[in-house]
Amino acid sequence: MHTPLIGISTYLENHVRWGVWQHRAAVLPAGYPRLVQRSGGCAVMLPPDVPERAEAVVSRLDGLVVSGGPDVEPVRYGAAPEPECGPPDRERDDWELALIGAALERGLPLLGICRGMQLLNVALGGTLVQHLEGHRGGPGVFAQHDVRPVAGTRLARALPEPVSVPTYHHQSLGSLGGGLVPGAYAEDGTVEAVELPGSEQHPFVLAVQWHPEEGEDTRVMRALVEAASGAPEPATAPPEPEVTRA
DSSP states (O other), rough: OOOOOOEEOOOEEEEEEEEEEEEEEEEOOOOHHHHHHHOOOOEEOOOOGGGGHHHHHTTTOEEEEEEOOOOOGGGTTTTHHHHTTTOOOHHHHHHHHHHHHHHHHTTOOOEEEEHHHHHHHHHTOOOOOOOOSSOOOTTTTEEEEEEOOOOSSSSHHHHOOEEEEEEOOSOOOOOTTTEEEEEEEEETSSEEEEOOOOSSSSSSSEEEEGGGSSOOOOOOHHHHHHHHOOOOOOOOOOOOOOOOOO
C-alpha cells in the first residue's frame, strides 16, 4: 500500500501570534496532522479557498478530513439562529461544503470530525440542534463521555466496543441527511457518529462527533487512511435499525 495523501480543512484566523509576528493565518491544532501521520498517512492542510477550487483540490487527494471548528450558520439548514448559536464563519462554511460535495461526487474517502460531522449532515439535507448540554467541559476544556457503536456499521468495525472519547461540542444532529445512518450514540441518546453505507459510489464516508485527535486511539483515523490507500474493507452485515434521537 502507498502512503495516502490526506487533506485536512483548517481555520483561517485574523489574529495569530508567534514570535514577534501577529498575522492572519491558516491554523489547525497539531493533533489532526499528527493523528493522520500516526495512522500511516501523509497530512496536508487545506485552508479556506474559493469553492470553485474544491474539485481541483479533491482530485489530488487520497482522503479528506473535515475538521472541528465554529458553529455552522443555521441558514445553511433553513433555520434562524438561536441565542446560544455562535457567530458564523461563512468563508469556511462555503469552502468545506464545497470540499464535501466534491469528495462525495468523486467517491473520495471522507472523515468528518465534530463540526465536520455536522457539515456532512447539512450537505446531505439534514438539520442541527443548535444547543445541548453535557458534551463539553469549561472554555477550552475537553470532556470525556462514553459512546456506544451500532452493531454492523463501519464504525463498529473500527471500534467494536463502547469507548470513552474526548468531546467538546454544544450542537448535534437533528434530522439526518439523506442516506446517513447512525454509527454510535452517547448515553443520553445523542447521535455520535454517522456514515453512508458502503457502496461503489461512496466506499468510505464516516463522521464522528467527538475529537479523536485529542486522544491516543488511532482506530477511526486508521480506517480512513486504509480506505484512502486502497485497502479492501472486510464485509459486514447491514446495520441494525435504531430510532434516531436528536
